[in-house]
Amino acid sequence: MSIASLTDPITPEGGKIRFENLEHWLQGRTMYGGASALIAYTAAVRAFDDLPPLRAGQVAFVSPTGPEVELKREIVRQGRNVAQVRSEIWCEGKCTLTAFWLFGTEREPNAVHEAAPVENWxxxxxxxxxxxxxxxxxxxxxxxxxxxxxxxxxxxxxxxxxxxxxxxxxxxxxxxxxxxxxxxxxxxxxxxxxxxxxxxxxxxxxxxxxxxxxxxxxxxxxxxxxxxxxxxxxxxxxxxxxxxxxxxxxxxxxxxxxx
Missing domain, CATH: 2.40.160.210 (Acyl-CoA thioesterase, double hotdog domain)
Known part of the structure; x- marks a missing residue:
């Protein structure tokens, strides 16, 4: 299953969709967490296409996600610099994944500190x-x-x-x-x-x-x-x-x- 097959069914309107050939993305009886997180993220950015760059994400894997889903998303808060968006995946009437995305514009830095270089390269x-x-x-x-x-x-x-x-x-x-x-x-x-x-x-x-x-x-x-x-x-x-x-x-x- 290509990446396009995983993301192409997602529309700005959200709602109910079905993914084909999901067996290529399975981890046990559920969709691989990274794939389901990508679906939730894609649903958010396609619904609200004027968001600033993504800065952080919080993803809860609630229960197994299957091929037939309903995508829900909403802007929780839109400020001058930061937008916070919630997106969810529902299967058979139950929430199987809920995600909270934080988007923020770049500002003049008041603190600069680089992450430490990788140890034991x-x-x-x-x-x-x-x-x-x-x-x-x-x-x-x-x-x-x-x-x-x-x-x-x-x-x-x-x-x-x-x-x-x-x-x-x-x-x-x-x-x-x-x-x-x-x-x-x-x-x-x-x-x-x-x-x-x-x-x-x-x-x-x-x-x-x-x-x-x-x-x-x-x-x-x-x-x-x-x-x-x-x-x-x-x-x-x-x-x-x-x-x-x-x-x-x-x-x-x-x-x-x-x-």
Missing amino acids: PGPPEEADAAMEGKGPAFLQNNFEIRRAQDMRGPGAPVVRRWARLKDRGGLDPISELILLGDVLPPGAMRAMQRQGPISSINWSFNLLDTAPTTDDGWWLSENASQHAAGGYSSERLRLWNTEGRQVLDGMQSVAIFG
Whole structure:
């Protein structure tokens, strides 16, 4: 399923639509979180086409999202510099995803502080070995190319770091690309799990550090790191860097750890 097939059905009017060939974007019995977040974001920007650049997003994955959906979106507040928009995905009369997007115009800075450079630079993706070939959920195998960006394998420090890029990026703007790709890796807590079991993203909150991010050949360095795991949940920090080592996204996520 191409990116266009995922976004083309979305109209400025919203409402009920159906996605075809959804099996290419499935993660278990639901749509991959990055894909459903992209749908919610696209619904927002197509409904309100005069929004300033996206600065942040808060996404709650409420329940499984299937092929037949209803898209709802509204402007919660429109100020002089900042617009806040809510968009939701509904399936069978129930909300399955709710997202809150913050858009803001650029202003004369009163504080300037660059994000710290990436630690333990893994080297360029062209020199990295392929990872997760023939493994992982359907959405990963069909839509992403993954390469190693750390020496560690198996149990250890709860950090998963990989080079990642979309196989098909045709017609996708950089912000949509980051939303689609930002949730691609398994949680860092995977390395601390005492036994294999299912995992599920509950929410995802992120700040964009660059409103026009660029990278070489579509590659982004992605890292999921568990900050704390207990009681069946993990608090994860999600970050993305470009091929020059500049951080472009900083996020947090709550993940349910089953089994």
